[in-house]
Amino acid sequence: AQRVTQPEKLLSVFKGAPVELKCNYSYSGSPELFWYVQYSRQRLQLLLRHISRESIKGFTADLNKGETSFHLKKPFAQEEDSAMYYCALSLVSKGAQKLVFGQGTRLTINP
């Protein structure tokens, strides 16, 4: 079955330290993966997608098909990065789309 696993419910790091939020997926096809973020009192929103290979707010994520992972990384954490982060896998079939989300990781950046 298609599944997204985020092993850490909570992650706390100090400002300026590197951050890595882990995401592993289970999918037999070619995956399309995303990171969504929800800041305090804001809506869930797309942060980045693997096909774009972009860096958003200093975050990057590399798809590793061998390890079935899509970890989110940032070299130097900032306080405004504190938020809930969700990894998601897009399943497209017969003209429909399902986004399967992981359980989420709450990231706290300590000053």
Place this chain on the structure above:
Amino acid sequence: DSGVTQTPKHLITATGQRVTLRCSPRSGDLSVYWYQQSLDQGLQFLIQYYNGEERAKGNILERFSAQQFPDLHSELNLSSLELGDSALYFCASSVGPTNTGELFFGEGSRLTVL
């Protein structure tokens, strides 16, 4: 605000009752998705509509139903409510039916069943 709007924001009801949650998609978006977020679980996909037609179904209970109207707003109906139905229900929208993963989310409707 031309984003996704959901009403009501909060709803408290009793077991056995029926409620309707409403969602208006972003202007121009034809696809609507419903997700349930319970305390112990992440976002669980319930159902997708595109231009009034059901396109995908997730783990939606038989007690739950949804529809998308000609003006593209959608309603999620939850009946014979149980304590375990207490959750945050999110609506999201996208332009097309398979929109490369970018969904635009509403603020959610928090349902409490007592």
